[in-house]
Every structure is written in structure tokens, then in C-alpha cells.
Amino acid sequence: MTHSRASTRVVIVGGGGTMGSSTALHLIRSGYTPSNITVLDVYPIPSLQSAGYDLNKIMSIRLRNAVDLQLSLESLHMWKNDELFKPFFHNVGMIDCSSSEEGIASLRRKHQSLIDAGIGLEKTNVWLESEEEILARAPHFTREQIKGWKGLFCGDGGWLAAAKAINAIGQFLNSQGVKFGFGGAGTFKRPLFAADGPTCNGLETLDGTKYYADKVVLAAGAWSPTLVDLEDQCVSKAWVFAHIQLTPREAAEYKDAPVVYDGEYGFFFEPNEHGVIKVCDEFPGFSRFKQHQPYGAASAKFVSVPRSHAKHPTDTYPDASEATIRKAIARFMPHFKDKELFNRTMCWCADTADANLLICEHPKWKNFILATGDSGHSFKLLPNIGKHIVELLEGSLSQDLADAWRWRPGGDALKSGRDAPAKDLADMPG
Numbered sequence: 001m002t003h004s005r006a007s008t009r010v011v012i013v014g015g016g017g018t019m020g021s022s023t024a025l026h027l028i029r030s031g032y033t034p035s036n037i038t039v040l041d042v043y044p045i046p047s048l049q050s051a052g053y054d055l056n057k058i059m060s061i062r063l064r065n066a067v068d069l070q071l072s073l074e075s076l077h078m079w080k081n082d083e084l085f086k087p088f089f090h091n092v093g094m095i096d097c098s099s100s101e102e103g104i105a106s107l108r109r110k111h112q113s114l115i116d117a118g119i120g121l122e123k124t125n126v127w128l129e130s131e132e133e134i135l136a137r138a139p140h141f142t143r144e145q146i147k148g149w150k151g152l153f154c155g156d157g158g159w160l161a162a163a164k165a166i167n168a169i170g171q172f173l174n175s176q177g178v179k180f181g182f183g184g185a186g187t188f189k190r191p192l193f194a195a196d197g198p199t200c201n202g203l204e205t206l207d208g209t210k211y212y213a214d215k216v217v218l219a220a221g222a223w224s225p226t227l228v229d230l231e232d233q234c235v236s237k238a239w240v241f242a243h244i245q246l247t248p249r250e251a252a253e254y255k256d257a258p259v260v261y262d263g264e265y266g267f268f269f270e271p272n273e274h275g276v277i278k279v280c281d282e283f284p285g286f287s288r289f290k291q292h293q294p295y296g297a298a299s300a301k302f303v304s305v306p307r308s309h310a311k312h313p314t315d316t317y318p319d320a321s322e323a324t325i326r327k328a329i330a331r332f333m334p335h336f337k338d339k340e341l342f343n344r345t346m347c348w349c350a351d352t353a354d355a356n357l358l359i360c361e362h363p364k365w366k367n368f369i370l371a372t373g374d375s376g377h378s379f380k381l382l383p384n385i386g387k388h389i390v391e392l393l394e395g396s397l398s399q400d401l402a403d404a405w406r407w408r409p410g411g412d413a414l415k416s417g418r419d420a421p422a423k424d425l426a427d428m429p430g
């Protein structure tokens with residue numbers, strides 16, 4: 001039986017997170033009936049354990065391949081122009097810099113790719129060769145601090161008020177009459193299948209509720225590989241960050257400052273309206289492997305299982321992270337190096353081997369759609385990723401996106417194109 005948009009029932013697992021909320025939004029924008037859309041999550045939207053539940057995320061144009069460039073440009077357009085998203089984009093720019101020979105050479109290649117893209121990106125992305133040029137963009141630095149730094153000022157970039165943007169989608173979904181299930185009634189347990197065997201016709205949640213649907217979308221982020229067997233295509237990894245509190249006077253000095261990113265240290269954002277600065281270090285992530293049997297696996301296997309900060313709020317991060325975050329603060333803001341750190345936390349993503357998303361129908365389960373996979377860069381796609389997930393549901397996804405996001409076991413998702421594989425949390429003191 002074929003369904004019209006108005007009559008198709010869709011259940012979204014992880015609808016309180018980034019890709020899931022975007023999918024629900026675009027179903028409505030495409031003409032699906034809100035009461036036929038069910039958003040499930042462990043926590044109410046914005047879910048406390050979503051990777052997007054955060055003060056801020058970086059917005060920048062990604063040039064890694066044609067698909068990333070297309071998605072970044074689409075999302076930039078929406079962050080700038082779509083009424084729902086506009087309030088959450090702070091277009092303060094980003095300084096992508098380095099003081100090492102290797103780092104500078106890599107940034108020069110990035111600058112060249114921007115020019116080679118041939119779409120005028122060199123007008124907004126400017127090479128910073130001299131200390132004067134850097135100080136003109138970031139007057140809060142001292143000349144001493146930026147000695148040897150070179151890099152790019154990315155004028156299209158800046159930061160996104162992440163949790164607030166997901167919250168705005170949640171409010172819109174609520175106003176439209178979308179159905180929600182949270183807690184036990186929102187926590188995915190297993191898919192349900194029709195009498196023919198391979199056709200998925202719904203799912204059961206932890207409390208035993210059964211939701212029947214024409215399409216099930218699994219957008220459970222770092223939890224996806226623990227819920228269904230993804231045949232090792234995704235490895236869930238954590239990154240860390242902490243916050244410092246500035247006085248109103250200190251915060252005023254950093255107001256509208258660009259995001260500063262140095263791949264050897266980390267990155268930081270301008271203070272929020274309460275004077276809080278978030279600081280991240282940069283490293284290949286932490287895994288947390290244990291024996292676990294996702295649905296569809298013949299037996300238990302080694303899977304990296306995220307530990308939810310929402311469930312374990314006293315969890316912070318390994319001792320080593322305290323040192324690297326302090327090192328980043330000392331590099332970027334030496335006068336704040338002794339400030340107290342608070343809200344130390346981990347944030348989980350499901351990395352794929354080639355850093356492309358995994359957005360496809362399950363190869364064996366008809367109507368069960370995966371919308372997951374990561375590379376630590378997908379929050380910026382909040383405004384537009386759902387549009388493509390809806391295209392997949394409808395069979396109209398373009399071939400280049402379908403190729404990039406296909407089911408593709410076999411790569412090394414632990415390393416995921418980074419310089420080193422992730423370390424396991426079990427091996428990290430603290």
C-alpha cells in the first residue's frame with residue numbers, strides 16, 4: 001500500500017536530538033500531518049543527552065568533499081535566513097590558526113581549497129599572515145600570545161546557540177500537534193516487524209509501549225550502535241569541555257570575539273549572556289568498549305557504549321582532560337588560567353570510518369531508516385539535514401548523498417580519519 005504525505009505515520013527515535021528534531025521539522029514543512037509524527041526520546045526535547053545539548057557549537061564551511069560543502073552552504077543559508085534558526089546564529093567569524101609549521105601548511109591548503117571551490121568563498125575567508133592582521137580581528141589577544149600564529153579568518157563562521165535552537169524546534173513541533181513520548185515511553189527497545197518478516201512496522205519502547213508506523217527513523221546519535229547492530233560502522237566516542245565564569249567587565253572585553261580554533265590546543269567561544277566561556281581541547285576522542293548485544297546482533301560483542309551525563313551528572317572527565325583544557329586556557333586566555341572550571345562534561349558522537357553520515361534504509365529491515373553516523377561536525381546541519389532525511393523516506397534523495405551515506409561496513413571507525421585512534425576511558429585515570 002502506498003501512502004500520501006498526509007497519511008504516512010512516522011516515528012522518530014532520538015527526536016529530542018539534532019538529526020531527529022530536524023527530521024520532524026521537515027516532515028511538517030513537507031506537508032506530513034503533525035498528529036501522524038511521533039517524536040520519541042529518553043529526555044524531553046532538547047534532550048539532556050543529545051550532543052547538541054550545549055551552549056554553543058561552531059558554524060563553519062566544511063570543504064572536505066563536495067557533499068560536505070553542499071550541506072554546509074545549505075545550512076549557512078538557513079542559519080542566516082530561516083526565521084526559526086536566525087536568532088541562534090552568531091556570525092562573529094572564526095579564526096582557524098596554528099603556530100606549527102605543519103598546522104600552518106595545512107591551513108594554507110584549506111585556504112587554497114576555499115579559493116579553488118570557485119564560488120567566491122575567498123571574499124569572506126581571509127588569510128591572516130601578520131600579527132597585525134590577527135590582532136585586528138581579535139584585539140583581546142596580546143602580541144606576545146599570537147607570536148608565530150598564522151591562519152584563516154572565516155567570515156561565514158561563528159557559533160550556534162545549540163540547545164536553544166533545538167528547543168525552538170521542539171516548541172514549534174509542540175505548537176503543531178506532533179505526538180511525543182519521553183522517559184520509558186520514549187526509550188527505544190526494539191523494532192517491530194510485519195507478518196512478512198523483514199518489513200518494520202513500528203517499535204517497542206522500554207516501558208512496553210508499541211508504536212506502529214509506516215516509517216521508523218533511528219536518529220539516536222552515539223546510542224545508535226548500542227540499540228541496533230550497525231556492524232561496527234559507527235564507534236561512539238566522547239569529547240570533553242569545561243566552562244569558566246567571567247566578571248561582567250571581563251566578559252565585555254570578549255563580546256563578539258570570533259571563535260578561536262587551534263588544532264593543537266582546542267578552541268573557545270565568546271562568553272554567553274551570563275559571562276560563561278566554554279573551552280574545549282582537541283584530541284581523537286575517548287571510547288568506552290564493553291560487551292553489549294545490540295538488537296540484530298547474533299551475540300554480545302564489543303561495542304563502545306556512551307555513558308550519559310544526564311543519568312550520571314557527577315561524571316566529569318579523565319584527569320588528563322583537566323590538564324589539556326587548562327593548557328588550552330593558558331594558551332588562549334593566560335590571565336584566566338587560574339579560574340575555577342565548572343560543568344566539566346563529556347559529549348558523545350558516533351564516528352564513522354570515513355566521517356560521512358550513515359543515512360540510509362537498513363539493508364535487511366524495510367522502512368527502518370538510519371539517520372546517524374558522525375564526525376563531530378553535524379550540529380551545524382540542524383536546519384537542513386532533516387530535509388534530506390525526508391527525501392530518503394520518499395525515495396528522492398540525490399545519488400551523491402545516497403552514495404556518501406550508504407550502508408558500508410568494513411572501515412576503521414575507531415580511528416575515523418584522525419591522526420590517532422581514540423583511547424578507551426577504561427584506560428584513563430580520573
Ligand SMILES: Cc1cc2nc3c(=O)[nH]c(=O)nc-3n(C[C@H](O)[C@H](O)[C@H](O)COP(=O)(O)OP(=O)(O)OC[C@H]3O[C@@H](n4cnc5c(N)ncnc54)[C@H](O)[C@@H]3O)c2cc1C
Pocket residue numbers: 013014015016017018019020040041042043047048049050051052053056057058059186187188189219220221222223227238239240241347348349371372373374375376377378379380381
Ligand atoms: C564535544 C563536541 C563538540 C562538537 N562540536 C561541534 C561543532 O562545533 N559544530 C558542529 O557542527 N558539530 C559539533 N559536534 C557534533 C554534533 O554535536 C553532532 O554531530 C550532532 O549533534 C549529532 O546529532 P545526532 O542527531 O546524531 O545525535 P544527538 O543530537 O546526540 O541525538 C541523539 C538523540 O538520541 C536520543 N536517544 C539515545 N538513546 C535513545 C533511546 N534508546 N531511545 C530514544 N532516544 C534515544 C538521545 O537522548 C538524543 O536526544 C560536536 C560534538 C561533540 C561531542
